[in-house]
Amino acid sequence: MNLLNEAETALCPANEPNAEVPNNAAGHYLLGLIHSYTDRRKSAIHNFKQALAIDPLLWAAYEELCVLGAAEEATAFFGDSAALCIQKQNINHASASQNMHISNEDCSLLSTRNFGSEDLSPRQLKRTQGDNLKGIPGAATLGAVYQPTNGGLPNLPLYNTPSTMATQFSGVVPPPLCRNAQLNAPNTSMLITDNSPKSIVNSNIQAPRRKFVDEGKLRKISGRLFSDSGARRSTRIAAEAGANSNANATLVAANGISNSSKYLGGSKLSSMALRSVTIRKGQSWSNENWDEGIHNETFDDSHANVTITNYTSSPFGDARSLETEGASMPVSGAIMSASRVLSGASEILGLLRILGDGYRLSCLYRCQDALDIYMKLPHKHYNTGWVLSQVGKAYFELVDYLESASFFSLARQASPYSLEGSDIYSTVLYHLKEDMKLSYLAQELISTDRLAPQSWCAMGNCYSLQKDHETALKSFQRAVQLNSRFAYAHTLCGHEYVALEDFENGIKSYLSALRIDARHYNSWYGLGMLYLRQEKFEFSELHFRMAFQISPHSSVIMSYLGTALHALKKNEEALEMMERAILADKKNPLPLYQKANILVSLESFDEALEVLEELKEYAPRESSVYALMGKIYKRRNMHDKAMLHFGLALDLKPSATDVATIKTAIEKLHVPDEIEDTL
Amino acid sequence: MATESSEGEEEGKITGGNQHLIVDDDLREMGKKAAWSVSSCKPGNGVCTLCDDNLDSFWQSDGAQPHLVNIQFQKKVKLQLVVLYVDFKLDESYTPSKISIRTGDGFHNLREIKTVELVKPTGWVYLSLSGNDPRETFVNTFMLQIAVLSNHLNGRDTHVRQIKVYGPRPNPIPHQPFQFTSREFITYSSVR
Numbered sequence: 049m050n051l052l053n054e055a056e057t058a059l060c061p062a063n064e065p066n067a068e069v070p071n072n073a074a075g076h077y078l079l080g081l082i083h084s085y086t087d088r089r090k091s092a093i094h095n096f097k098q099a100l101a102i103d104p105l106l107w108a109a110y111e112e113l114c115v116l117g118a119a120e121e122a123t124a125f126f127g128d129s130a131a132l133c134i135q136k137q138n139i140n141h142a143s144a145s146q147n148m149h150i151s152n153e154d155c156s157l158l159s160t161r162n163f164g165s166e167d168l169s170p171r172q173l174k175r176t177q178g179d180n181l182k183g184i185p186g187a188a189t190l191g192a193v194y195q196p197t198n199g200g201l202p203n204l205p206l207y208n209t210p211s212t213m214a215t216q217f218s219g220v221v222p223p224p225l226c227r228n229a230q231l232n233a234p235n236t237s238m239l240i241t242d243n244s245p246k247s248i249v250n251s252n253i254q255a256p257r258r259k260f261v262d263e264g265k266l267r268k269i270s271g272r273l274f275s276d277s278g279a280r281r282s283t284r285i286a287a288e289a290g291a292n293s294n295a296n297a298t299l300v301a302a303n304g305i306s307n308s309s310k311y312l313g314g315s316k317l318s319s320m321a322l323r324s325v326t327i328r329k330g331q332s333w334s335n336e337n338w339d340e341g342i343h344n345e346t347f348d349d350s351h352a353n354v355t356i357t358n359y360t361s362s363p364f365g366d367a368r369s370l371e372t373e374g375a376s377m378p379v380s381g382a383i384m385s386a387s388r389v390l391s392g393a394s395e396i397l398g399l400l401r402i403l404g405d406g407y408r409l410s411c412l413y414r415c416q417d418a419l420d421i422y423m424k425l426p427h428k429h430y431n432t433g434w435v436l437s438q439v440g441k442a443y444f445e446l447v448d449y450l451e452s453a454s455f456f457s458l459a460r461q462a463s464p465y466s467l468e469g470s471d472i473y474s475t476v477l478y479h480l481k482e483d484m485k486l487s488y489l490a491q492e493l494i495s496t497d498r499l500a501p502q503s504w505c506a507m508g509n510c511y512s513l514q515k516d517h518e519t520a521l522k523s524f525q526r527a528v529q530l531n532s533r534f535a536y537a538h539t540l541c542g543h544e545y546v547a548l549e550d551f552e553n554g555i556k557s558y559l560s561a562l563r564i565d566a567r568h569y570n571s572w573y574g575l576g577m578l579y580l581r582q583e584k585f586e587f588s589e590l591h592f593r594m595a596f597q598i599s600p601h602s603s604v605i606m607s608y609l610g611t612a613l614h615a616l617k618k619n620e621e622a623l624e625m626m627e628r629a630i631l632a633d634k635k636n637p638l639p640l641y642q643k644a645n646i647l648v649s650l651e652s653f654d655e656a657l658e659v660l661e662e663l664k665e666y667a668p669r670e671s672s673v674y675a676l677m678g679k680i681y682k683r684r685n686m687h688d689k690a691m692l693h694f695g696l697a698l699d700l701k702p703s704a705t706d707v708a709t710i711k712t713a714i715e716k717l718h719v720p721d722e723i724e725d726t727l
Numbered sequence: 728m729a730t731e732s733s734e735g736e737e738e739g740k741i742t743g744g745n746q747h748l749i750v751d752d753d754l755r756e757m758g759k760k761a762a763w764s765v766s767s768c769k770p771g772n773g774v775c776t777l778c779d780d781n782l783d784s785f786w787q788s789d790g791a792q793p794h795l796v797n798i799q800f801q802k803k804v805k806l807q808l809v810v811l812y813v814d815f816k817l818d819e820s821y822t823p824s825k826i827s828i829r830t831g832d833g834f835h836n837l838r839e840i841k842t843v844e845l846v847k848p849t850g851w852v853y854l855s856l857s858g859n860d861p862r863e864t865f866v867n868t869f870m871l872q873i874a875v876l877s878n879h880l881n882g883r884d885t886h887v888r889q890i891k892v893y894g895p896r897p898n899p900i901p902h903q904p905f906q907f908t909s910r911e912f913i914t915y916s917s918v919r
Binding site: 478570577602604676715 | 901912
């Protein structure tokens with residue numbers, strides 16, 4: 049809602065205790081976002097790092113760090129220390145939950161006693177669970193903690209989270225809890241009817257059930273599981289309260305920890321609920337949610353084999369699902385052990401490490417390295433929508449549009465409703481001049497989500513390809529309206545303004561894009577081109593240099609920097625830059641051509657001719673090459689060769705202006721020709 | 728009325744006209760950034776009707792001949808083509824017959840570059856500004872004036888439904904001697 053000030057003040061005093069949020073990490077992440085939106089780069093970086101330190105599985109924070117260009121090696125964040133950190137977290141949760149366990153017990157007993165159902169004696173509980181648990185001696189513990197019954201509710205405050213949770217969802221009782229209770233005690237239907245004060249009781253009833261799933265040493269795990277589910281529930285609440293990305297971030301974190309697909313399934317479904325909540329908000333955060341939702345799917349796929357049951361039904365589904373849940377609980381609990389936590393965590397972290405490194409490198413525009421890293425991913429992960437579209441983006445930055453297009457189409461097959469990266473895909477199709485595919489993509493995107501900026505970017509690219517710049521501009525402006533933080537939409541607006549020769553508005557658009565994301569090299573490039581056209585060469589050089597600093601491997605930017613330097617008459621630097629550009633990308637003919645241009649202006653015609661001969665091999669149907677060669681021969685007074693090349697250039701159908709120029713040049717040759725002067 | 732144009736250019740006479748406006752991709756409209764004015768007009772049929780893309784609305788002059796349409800640019804532009812929409816069947820004696828095109832820096836130094844005579848035109852009429860010399864493909868000018876010297880059936884006032892002015896597309900990549908034509912060059916020529 050753009051009330052950044054209020055958000056910041058809400059987070060800042062609450063940052064230390066942070067009772068609202070299960071992990072401090074999410075609070076830090078939000079604070080970091082606020083700082084990055086308000087241009088406080090250092091504090092933003094600091095906050096994201098803290099968020100990652102507290103919760104190493106907070107992928108969104110790492111993503112933001114990459115975008116800010118301040119990310120370190122992924123191993124720094126997703127290393128072994130992180131795994132230990134996670135385990136520590138579990139132990140913390142477990143010990144706290146042990147206290148909770150006591151108080152839970154009391155609560156449940158109290159509640160049952162309130163209802164006066166004699167059946168709910170501890171032994172009864174034990175029995176019902178015993179059926180499930182195949183005689184696990186949880187009864188002993190139960191008996192042991194049964195003593196301090198009078199403690200009851202006052203013991204609750206020992207563990208903060210449930211109390212806040214209770215206050216938060218006093219009115220909202222998640223149905224699975226109800227049904228858990230149902231499963232727990234067959235005759236607690238009365239329990240469900242009385243919602244408000246008993247919600248906490250419900251959760252507590254669930255807790256002990258899970259507690260008794262395993263033996264003493266497994267209690268830690270279940271404690272963690274409970275806190276996860278608790279966290280999940282609170283995140284769901286938080287989501288409804290509006291802190292979308294926060295919730296989803298902790299969701300990812302919660303997901304990352306647990307190994308069972310049940311939780312993943314549950315969280316996937318709750319993330320789907322979140323998705324439906326957030327999908328119409330049209331903010332970039334909803335796109336992040338998509339991203340993380342896709343992450344969830346990735347994790348799901350990867351861990352499907354680890355799990356025991358396939359938990360597919362929605363938590364808001366029927367009660368039968370919970371029986372399977374109940375049945376699977378003991379089994380999975382029996383298999384899991386404390387060491388499993390560590391191994392599971394390190395597995396996840398290994399995955400995150402690869403993804404993180406890949407993402408970081410592609411944000412630094414070291415695209416070849418990023419591609420190599422992504423290749424290291426196991427096959428299942430590589431073929432997910434997110435990774436494929438990242439690979440597509442990397443190829444796009446390498447100006448290999450054909451590969452990029454193929455990867456993007458694979459990504460769209462893998463996850464056809466994901467909008468992330470589809471704006472880049474539309475640009476790739478624009479470059480390849482595939483107007484049919486582009487218009488199909490645009491139509492598909494609009495029908496998927498009319499309120500997403502990416503769809504309108506694709507639509508705008510489609511119009512721009514057909515040279516209808518005014519409609520393209522309108523589409524891009526619509527994209528900007530939908531999400532003013534989507535930097536690429538601003539850049540595309542700028543491009544259209546320049547095409548319409550409206551330079552003032554173009555500058556404005558580019559600058560707004562840069563305000564949102566200072567590392568958006570396309571805007572720097574756009575400004576450089578604009579100033580080049582306006583012949584303000586110093587500005588042009590400055591902007592191209594900024595773009596070059598951000599993306600130092602792009603041969604296109606290097607060649608334009610060289611052009612700007614040449615315009616400023618710094619010819620040696622220009623030539624040097626061209627050499628670098630030529631080396632950077634063998635397939636790019638432009639630096640060679642520019643080099644020839646510069647050499648012509650320096651009057652070293654022979655070298656220029658050499659370069660142009662080379663170019664002729666590479667691009668035999670490019671009329672400007674022949675035209676330039678013709679010009680050089682004319683300067684050298686080798687008229688017949690000049691004539692030949694001009695003729696070739698004309699054959700290749702250049703534009704009207706060039707036809708005029710070339711014909712004029714031919715006229716001036718004063719060569720006695722069989723061909724008529726009036727060509 | 729098919730899409731072929733029936734242009735006979737002996738002595739600058741043009742007959743017929745196209746129903747559809749078809750222009751080279753190389754050309755782009757220059758009128759949007761120009762200042763348009765007319766020598767006289769009837770209220771309700773003013774200058775705006777000439778560039779409103781509406782073929783039903785027309786400009787009607789209201790004074791002595793020659794009737795003038797002046798198009799002024801902020802900087803010197805290259806122009807290649809002028810297209811008029813006139814219809815003898817609808818306008819009869821209001822249809823222009825003799826048209827002169829003049830260019831220059833301003834009102835004080837306009838010079839005629841082309842004269843045509845229209846014979847019962849019914850649609851878009853293309854008037855190319857290029858000379859015979861390849862050097863004269865474009866006209867480099869600040870101002871363009873279209874003068875209606877006489878009408879069909881000796882009408883006094885004239886109707887013109889639409890006027891469009893075209894010039895070459897600028898090089899999308901600035902500071903280049905020639906434009907790129909091949910796909911390899913164009914792919915690498917810009918970042919989007």
